[in-house]
Amino acid sequence: MKKKLSYRDKLLELANIYDVREIKEYVKSKKNLTVGQIELILRKNKIIIPKDYKSNFIKDNFIKPYSKVKSDLAEFKEETIKDKNRLVRKAGNFREDTVRRFNYAAKTFWRTLGSAGINFLNILPKLGKTIYLFLGDSFTNVFNGIYNQQLDPKKAKNVIIGIVAVVIIATISFSGKNYIDSRETDKIVELKKSEIKKEAKKPEIKKEVKKPELKKEIKPKIEAKKKKDVSEAILPNLNLKTETVLNLFKDVEYDLGKVRSQKLVKPIYFTQFPRDLDALQNTKLKKETFIKIVLPLIVAENEKILDDRKKLTILSKKKYTTDLEKLWIRQKLLEYKVKKGDLNELLIRMDVIPTSIALAQAAKESGWGTSRFALEGNAIFGQWTWSGQGIAPLERDSDKKLQRVGQLERDVDRLVRNDRIAWGSSMIACKDADAMVTGNIRHYAASIEKLKYVVEARPGEEIFGMTMIVSKGKTILVADTNVQDFPSSERLVNVSKSCVRVARLFGFDPKVAFLSHSTFGKPISKNTKHVRDAIQMLKKEKVDFDFDGEMQPDVALNPIYQEIYPFSKIVGNANILIMPALHSAAISTKLMKVFGGGKLIGPLLIGLGLPIEVAPLRASTSEILNLASIASYSSGVIDYSN
Numbered sequence: 236m237k238k239k240l241s242y243r244d245k246l247l248e249l250a251n252i253y254d255v256r257e258i259k260e261y262v263k264s265k266k267n268l269t270v271g272q273i274e275l276i277l278r279k280n281k282i283i284i285p286k287d288y289k290s291n292f293i294k295d296n297f298i299k300p301y302s303k304v305k306s307d308l309a310e311f312k313e314e315t316i317k318d319k320n321r322l323v324r325k326a327g328n329f330r331e332d333t334v335r336r337f338n339y340a341a342k343t344f345w346r347t348l349g350s351a352g353i354n355f356l357n358i359l360p361k362l363g364k365t366i367y368l369f370l371g372d373s374f375t376n377v378f379n380g381i382y383n384q385q386l387d388p389k390k391a392k393n394v395i396i397g398i399v400a401v402v403i404i405a406t407i408s409f410s411g412k413n414y415i416d417s418r419e420t421d422k423i424v425e426l427k428k429s430e431i432k433k434e435a436k437k438p439e440i441k442k443e444v445k446k447p448e449l450k451k452e453i454k455p456k457i458e459a460k461k462k463k464d465v466s467e468a469i470l471p472n473l474n475l476k477t478e479t480v481l482n483l484f485k486d487v488e489y490d491l492g493k494v495r496s497q498k499l500v501k502p503i504y505f506t507q508f509p510r511d512l513d514a515l516q517n518t519k520l521k522k523e524t525f526i527k528i529v530l531p532l533i534v535a536e537n538e539k540i541l542d543d544r545k546k547l548t549i550l551s552k553k554k555y556t557t558d559l560e561k562l563w564i565r566q567k568l569l570e571y572k573v574k575k576g577d578l579n580e581l582l583i584r585m586d587v588i589p590t591s592i593a594l595a596q597a598a599k600e601s602g603w604g605t606s607r608f609a610l611e612g613n614a615i616f617g618q619w620t621w622s623g624q625g626i627a628p629l630e631r632d633s634d635k636k637l638q639r640v641g642q643l644e645r646d647v648d649r650l651v652r653n654d655r656i657a658w659g660s661s662m663i664a665c666k667d668a669d670a671m672v673t674g675n676i677r678h679y680a681a682s683i684e685k686l687k688y689v690v691e692a693r694p695g696e697e698i699f700g701m702t703m704i705v706s707k708g709k710t711i712l713v714a715d716t717n718v719q720d721f722p723s724s725e726r727l728v729n730v731s732k733s734c735v736r737v738a739r740l741f742g743f744d745p746k747v748a749f750l751s752h753s754t755f756g757k758p759i760s761k762n763t764k765h766v767r768d769a770i771q772m773l774k775k776e777k778v779d780f781d782f783d784g785e786m787q788p789d790v791a792l793n794p795i796y797q798e799i800y801p802f803s804k805i806v807g808n809a810n811i812l813i814m815p816a817l818h819s820a821a822i823s824t825k826l827m828k829v830f831g832g833g834k835l836i837g838p839l840l841i842g843l844g845l846p847i848e849v850a851p852l853r854a855s856t857s858e859i860l861n862l863a864s865i866a867s868y869s870s871g872v873i874d875y876s877n
Contacts, residue, residue: 258276551582656682657688695729704835720817748791836862
């Protein structure tokens with residue numbers, strides 16, 4: 236490893252390169268020049284000192300020593316805390332040992348005292364009886380001898396004293412022997428008890444069985460495998476055969492029946508499916524093989540999710556987090572597409588996937604591991620890519636957009652199965668359902684585009700959005716609020732006719748007002764020309780409903796303007812408002828929704844060939860219920876077959 240030079244060494248090396256004699260002489264004479272002196276001599280010789288030299292000098296002489304002192308202080312603090320804890324622990328252990336020894340000594344003394352007392356008390360009756368009989372007989376004989384004058388009184392006194400001494404000595408020796416015997420018996424009993432305890436502890440069945448360690452062993456293996464799989468590259472040329480896989484499962488006793496009963500999955504991971512899996516004639520065996528390959532991957536991923544969820548729960552409760560923890564949280568927020576750093580929302584989304592659902596999705600999308608996308612790209616769950624780097628269908632025409640005419644059956648099947656809007660629309664078209672409400676979590680325009688893949692507009696009508704406004708006992712229909720940005724005159728005419736039809740279905744007498752920023756041509760503007768043209772087209776057609784325009788919204792709705800414009804039947808009486816553009820319609824309805832006191836229903840999707848309604852983003856429960864009611868009502872009163 237290359238040694239890092241200090242700032243002084245770099246200056247000396249610079250002086251050596253430029254052959255500065257003064258510095259060389261000082262070095263030969265072994266004089267220690269300071270950094271400032273070396274810099275002065277170099278500047279004197281017109282030698283430029285690089286800027287990065289000094290930065291390293293500051294780093295080496297100030298920053299590094301400071302950081303080293305800081306780290307030393309931190310280590311000293313840690314060591315001090317450890318020593319303190321060690322002393323506290325030793326003091327606690329000493330206290331516990333002292334108390335334990337004292338209790339044992341007191342217990343032993345009390346036991347010994349009790350045994351001696353009990354033994355002494357046990358010999359008292361026998362001793363008393365013996366002494367009583369002996370003394371009775373002895374004294375009787377002595378007194379009889381004295382009375383009969385057979386013994387000398389002095390000799391009789393000595394005999395009595397000797398007898399008492401013998402009795403006392405015998406009593407003491409007998410009690411001591413009993414005490415010693417009892418002590419030895421207690422010791423034998425204690426030794427036997429300790430031997431029994433030791434023998435009982437010897438057979439450790441739990442350690443031999445090691446049932447709890449199965450999960451602990453499996454989990455590290457899973458994690459190790461996962462890390463290995465992540466780091467490994469997919470080898471497309473690896474010709475893995477189904478026979479090899481089946482033999483492996485047989486060798487390790489990997490059976491789905493045991494998995495169901497024991498709830499344990501073998502940690503076996505494959506980087507790709509066998510190429511000849513479709514060659515198996517036994518359908519049941521093929522499906523079981525597929526499940527055995529995919530199941531460990533799903534379990535391992537769920538365990539990873541659970542670990543992340545546990546870590547997130549711990550971090551959410553911490554007051555302070557490190558930089559690495561913050562980085563981890565930020566990555567998870569991006570991964571789960573959670574905005575505004577909402578950890579509660581992240582915790583909700585960070586959840587395991589049911590194994591059964593994951594297996595069903597994998598089997599459906601990969602054709603039980605036999606599709607080209609699964610074999611070549613490991614697209615087990617039907618992953619899509621919009622970057623152009625994925626696997627394209629073999630027969631797809633890249634020059635054309637997605638359309639039903641000329642679309643491959645396989646692509647249509649994938650669209651219907653993977654997109655809920657296409658699926659629901661197909662159910663209504665096939666009369667498996669009566670009506671549908673979609674949207675809510677995707678943009679309105681995106682939902683409309685998906686609907687156009689399956690459903691066409693009704694003949695002679697335009698597809699547009701209409702909003703019902705209920706305020707102050709009056710109902711007003713507003714169009715177009717969601718579909719066409721800048722409608723033409725012809726489109727405005729068609730929208731007005733469709734609104735009249737819908738109004739009559741709801742029992743209203745239609746009175747149509749074409750809105751603009753001007754009223755009857757004042758002020759004149761080119762932006763209102765398409766509105767005036769639409770009115771002229773309706774006059775030529777001689778329609779069966781009242782209409783007029785262009786006019787401002789207050790003129791169309793407020794009756795006080797009838798005195799100013801008495802020639803118009805629509806002024807102050809309009810119940811259908813035709814907006815000049817999408818932006819004006821959307822802005823006005825949204826403002827009324829937020830600040831107005833009225834009730835908004837919709838937007839209703841008019842002109843579509845099926846009873847389908849699209850809910851706006853973040854629609855409330857009542858709004859979705861209203862749309863569902865209108866869709867079901869439309870399916871009953873409108874003939875969509877025409």
